[in-house]
Amino acid sequence: MEVKKRRTNERIQIAKIVGNNIRKEREKRYLTTEELAEIIDVKVSLLNLIERGRRGATTVTLQRLVKTFDVSMDSFFEENNIANHLYEACEGEPRIYYKKITALISQLTEEQLEPLTHVITGALAMRKVIIDMESRK
Numbered sequence: 001m002e003v004k005k006r007r008t009n010e011r012i013q014i015a016k017i018v019g020n021n022i023r024k025e026r027e028k029r030y031l032t033t034e035e036l037a038e039i040i041d042v043k044v045s046l047l048n049l050i051e052r053g054r055r056g057a058t059t060v061t062l063q064r065l066v067k068t069f070d071v072s073m074d075s076f077f078e079e080n081n082i083a084n085h086l087y088e089a090c091e092g093e094p095r096i097y098y099k100k101i102t103a104l105i106s107q108l109t110e111e112q113l114e115p116l117t118h119v120i121t122g123a124l125a126m127r128k129v130i131i132d133m134e135s136r137k
Contacts, residue, residue, distance in 0.1 A: 016053030040064040
């Protein structure tokens with residue numbers, strides 16, 4: 001019984017991670033749920049459930065999303081997707097720089113990306129700490 005409960009919890013966590021990454025990819029492209037649902041040929045209500053992690057996406061749906069967003073399948077399963085963190089860190093006008101930054105990053109090798117990943121992750125963590133400290137004032 002314990003194993004079954006653990007597997008269920010793992011599935012729920014995966015669905016939330018995948019749904020969150022799908023939502024962020026959709027928002028990066030300024031698509032509404034209605035527009036994306038039409039593009040990938042699913043009902044809006046289903047897409048809403050997937051994005052909230054209440055329903056798992058089928059393989060077919062994930063394949064359509066990969067094609068639509070031009071991303072790798074595994075990017076939906078990354079809990080700490082650097083591209084999504086970068087996008088969230090940019091607010092308002094600075095989002096213009098997002099495309100420039102990601103274009104530059106996409107040209108890097110895996111070897112070059114590793115230290116950059118640590119720097120960005122650290123900077124985002126520091127930003128969160130600063131925001132938390134400011135909100136307590």
